[in-house]
Amino acid sequence: MTLIDAAGAHHTPDPAARIVSLVPSVTELLCDLGLASQLVGRTGFCIHPADQVAAIPKVGGTKDVNIDKIRKLAPTHLVVNIDENEKPTVEALAEFIPHIVVTHPLAPRDNLDLARLMGGVFCRDSEAAAWCAQFEAEYAALQATPKGPPRTMLYCIWQDPWMSVSPDTYIARMMAEIGWRLPPMREPARYPRFEWNAALVDAIDGVLLSTEPYRFTEAHADALKRQIGKPVHLIDGEMMSWYGSRSLAGLRYLRAIAEGKLLV
Structure with missing residues (x-):
C-alpha cells in the first residue's frame, strides 16, 4: 500500500x-493512535497528552530545532507541517532522515485524511478508523446544531504588530463552520498584519483574541473593547487551530459557541 502526503x-x-x-497537534494524534513508544523526539510545544510526551526527548521548537540532537536520535521518519516548520530546516533534516512525512490540513474534514495517513504510514489503520468514526460523529453533531446569523469576526493571533489570518487557513474554515467570516484585509498574506482604523472597525461585528500563539488574556480583551467599542472575546487557540486529536474537542467547542454557551 502506498500513501501520499501533503507534499505529494x-x-x-x-x-x-x-x-x-515537529508538529504539536500531530504528536498528540500519534500518541492517541498508540505510537508514543515509537516517538523518539518532539518539540517543546508538543505538550499533549502530558503523561505520554513527558518521556519523549525535546528537540527544540517548531522552527528552531536542534539538528544535531535529532541526528543522534536516529529517526527513520520526520513528521512536519507546511505552515509550522521552516523549509530550510526540513531540508537539512532530510539529508539524514530517510522519510519526511508532510502534513497540511486546511479544513476540519482534512483531519480524516490526516488520521488515515498517520495510521497508514505507521501501521495503526484500525486505530485511525476508530478515530475517524469519532470525528464523523462530532462533525455531524455540529452540522445539526442551528447556527446564528452570519457574523464578520476579526481573528487576532498577535499584537505589536497586530496580525490576523487569511481565509485560506484552518482557523478561517473552523470559523466558517458556525457562520463566521473574516473581514477583507489589505495585505494579501496568509497571516496578514493590520492596523486599527475606523474602516476596519466598521466592517466587523466583533474581535476574537486567540490564546495562542500570542497569549492574549481577558485584560487584553477588556482594553481593546474600550478602545474600539465592539465586542471582543478571548477564544481558545488550541480549539480553533489544532488539528488531529484536538479537533474533536474543537468541534465540540464550536458547537457550544453556536448554542450560545460560550463567548456571549
Missing part, C-alpha cells in the same frame, strides 16, 4: 518506524 511524496507502511514529530 509516497510512503509505505513501516511498523518499526522511529518518529520525530
